[in-house]
Amino acid sequence: MISFLKxxxxxxxxxxxxxxxxxxxxxxxxxxxxxxANQKFEEFFNTNSTAASHQQREGDISIDKMPSRNSRTANKVGEYVDYEEVE
Structure with missing residues (x-):
């Protein structure tokens, strides 16, 4: 009993x-x-801001990728089926 208490x-x-x-x-x-975390954020934003400032001037607009026109048709889930209610 004593060993259990110990x-x-x-x-x-x-x-x-x-x-x-x-x-x-x-x-x-x-x-x-x-x-x-603070060091990682500073590294991330410093590298991105310096790289972006060297590539573009302020106020310039650049588009990296244009969406394709086929993307709208590829996102369709299925075909619409008209139905009538049966009572």
Whole structure:
């Protein structure tokens, strides 16, 4: 019976100890994640803005791809069937 109580006590101590450590570590982990995300966003927007500024002047319009005319007919689901109600 005593070994069972010791086991339960050890499990509870480990549980509460890990819970306490996670509470202490969470702010540091969140700061690290937010800094990394901020760096990724800055890299993404800096590379895109510099590449776009070299290619076009401000106010210019460019169209990369024109939609094909067959795309409207390819999106049809089925054929319309007229029906009459039967009573």
């Amino acid at each position: 086991t339960i006590l050890i499990v509870l101590l480990i549980y509460f100890g890990l819970k306490f450590l996670f509470r202490l570590a969470t702010p540091y982990l969140m700061r690290y994640i937010s800094k990394k």
